[in-house]
Amino acid sequence: MPEKYFLLRRKPVFRGPAVLLLLSVLTAATPALAHLALIFAYAEGDTIHTESAFVPDTPVRQGKILVMDKKTEKVLLTGQTDDRGKFSFKIPAEAAAQKMDLEIVLEAAMGHRAEWLLKADSYLTGAGAGKTAPPAGAASPSPAAAPETKAGDPERQRFEEALNQALERQLAPLREKLTELSIRRTSLPDIIGGIGYILGLFGLWAYFQSKRIKNP
């Protein structure tokens, strides 16, 4: 009588989920999550900063960074993260000139890879909208503030520039925070939901199996 057998077994079998639940609550309580590489990038003035980490908080040391044009997939420059998982680079002149959306790829060890899309508007605002990029090499330094192309009152221009720089300085931490917040992290509902899916799926299966055994 398989049905009766199952009922008899029920009590011991259901101790497992309780242990799992406890486990999941424990893991969620400690901020230790799993092994997933992440990268995020934000612009500050004419520099783009990137930060790479394995979730939750191990920095990716000596990870390879590729900066690519989103449209053509052309690699503009490559770099390596430092011991804190950071890598910064000057905005490449051609990227600024053509308003490329930058795709920043992290290649960490053991097949971990992460991407971050940095839209042109979000990194070009820094030094003025109509900025013409200085003809500098990819990783070579360029002047901190680029001259405005629009003709206008020189004093007004200088003022705007100074304002832009000040704003940029003030906004950079905010931007970093926002970027960090936009990264989706594993939450307790995800964990419990996943366990629910698994038990539910197998429960469904057991249900149909039990039907089949009842009416062969």
Add this chain to the structure above:
Amino acid sequence: MHISEGVLSPAVLAGGAALAVVGAAVGLKKIDYEAIPRVAILSAAFFVASLIHVPIGPVGVHLVLNGLMGLLLGWMAVPAILIALFLQALLFQFGGLTVLGVNTVTMAAPAVFCFYAYRGLLRRPGMAAGVAAFAGGATAILLSGGLVAAALITTGQAFLQVAELVLLAHIPVMIIEGVITLFIFLFLKKVRPEMLEGIYA
């Protein structure tokens, strides 16, 4: 342990997917009515284990528990791991849907291997079974690391270099998983021996 999306070539992805489908089919055939709860619990355990972070070693790593699954489930570990990995990809963004096949193979193949390699020893009483349980937990991680490195050769990374890194990173995990597998095995043997019926079948 999870290889990310966009790293491997389509050929490797397709090969992994094909192997995973075959393995899962074999596993599903072996699951009978009484085994369903066992598979469900271990699948859920695997799903959660990846969230347990092991903060030792050069890169952050997590528990895998594929050795334990292999010892308790044999071939049935393949569908159990596949489902757990699918949900991890969906809910946690670990690995990815296109890499699901390859990731299933790298974690489930060592599980099945360990089942057949250590089944004989596990049936024996006393010390031998305990040693086999520890070895099963550790070997599965070692082999998984090897398979990850093998999958990555095709991307042009030097096998030895990657294998060395994967191995170094996973030495602490091997020991921890060996101990966990040992304790769970001893616990089940004493308290809930019917969980181990796969070994004696």
